[in-house]
Amino acid sequence: MANYAIGDIQGCYKEFKLALKKVNFNLEKDYLWLVGDLINRGPDSLKLLKHVYKIRKRTHIVLGNHDLHFLACFYGQRKLAKADTISELMKSKESLKYAKFLMKQPLIFKKKIVFKNKSKKVIMVHAGIPPNLSLKNCIDLNKEFQVALKGNPKRILKKVFNNSFSKFSKKMSEIDKMIFFANALTRIRACNHKGEIDFNFKGRINEIPKKLNAWFHFKNSIFSENSQLIFGHWAAIKGKTKKENIFGLDTGCVWGDKLTIMRLEDNKRFQIKRIKK
Numbered sequence: 001m002a003n004y005a006i007g008d009i010q011g012c013y014k015e016f017k018l019a020l021k022k023v024n025f026n027l028e029k030d031y032l033w034l035v036g037d038l039i040n041r042g043p044d045s046l047k048l049l050k051h052v053y054k055i056r057k058r059t060h061i062v063l064g065n066h067d068l069h070f071l072a073c074f075y076g077q078r079k080l081a082k083a084d085t086i087s088e089l090m091k092s093k094e095s096l097k098y099a100k101f102l103m104k105q106p107l108i109f110k111k112k113i114v115f116k117n118k119s120k121k122v123i124m125v126h127a128g129i130p131p132n133l134s135l136k137n138c139i140d141l142n143k144e145f146q147v148a149l150k151g152n153p154k155r156i157l158k159k160v161f162n163n164s165f166s167k168f169s170k171k172m173s174e175i176d177k178m179i180f181f182a183n184a185l186t187r188i189r190a191c192n193h194k195g196e197i198d199f200n201f202k203g204r205i206n207e208i209p210k211k212l213n214a215w216f217h218f219k220n221s222i223f224s225e226n227s228q229l230i231f232g233h234w235a236a237i238k239g240k241t242k243k244e245n246i247f248g249l250d251t252g253c254v255w256g257d258k259l260t261i262m263r264l265e266d267n268k269r270f271q272i273k274r275i276k277k
């Protein structure tokens with residue numbers, strides 16, 4: 001029995017299948033973790049969702065910004081952009097089924113993994129965690145977000161990428177807290193010294209301006225010794241964080257680089273090169 005986590009697939013279905021094959025993924029025994037951005041920008045978003053839906057009982061998912069973007073488009077709250085490749089999915093007869101399936105997925109997921117008599121807590125998010133949110137804050141906000149999204153998807157999805165809040169504050173209204181949380185967990189890369197998120201910076205680690213720092217370099221009780229964090233989203237850092245217990249899994253498959261699948265028991269990485277058309 002093993003747990004395997006895959007970085008941003010973004011509709012790269014062929015590479016996804018090869019990744020499962022490479023680790024001999026066994027549906028009866030193994031679990032699959034997906035760090036979000038399952039769809040969009042790549043060629044086969046519909047095929048990918050079909051497959052993931054079929055194996056959903058053995059799959060743990062967190063939503064990424066592209067998954068939220070699809071939901072917002074599906075519920076008429078955002079428009080497709082030129083670079084989007086989800087129109088086949090939008091037009092599919094099964095789009096409602098997949099939209100409802102994605103709506104049930106959290107923004108943060110955690111599970112205890114036992115390996116060689118040692119146990120560790122593994123936490124999964126799409127982009128990262130802002131400096132001033134604890135694990136308890138995240139779990140609470142995630143619950144509220146899921147209830148609100150299910151209750152009134154349009155209300156939440158309309159504002160989901162609103163950048164007006166760069167830092168969490170208890171003074172925010174309940175809906176603003178949820179919007180901030182969803183936006184931060186699916187889009188964070190760098191923050192300034194006050195812990196405020198800069199939503200514009202998307203470059204490499206060595207290109208970070210002096211006034212900013214990567215989110216995983218801030219102190220946060222979540223990054224404690226007995227826990228391990230996995231995330232995707234930031235393809236430009238190619239999975240490197242220089243932190244022992246924080247693992248980036250987006251290695252830019254959709255941009256022509258590689259798809260990473262990591263066994264969480266021993267953190268061994270396997271990679272599939274993007275198949276050229």
Ligand SMILES: [Mn+2]
Nearest residue numbers: 037064065233
């Ligand atoms: Mn992303």
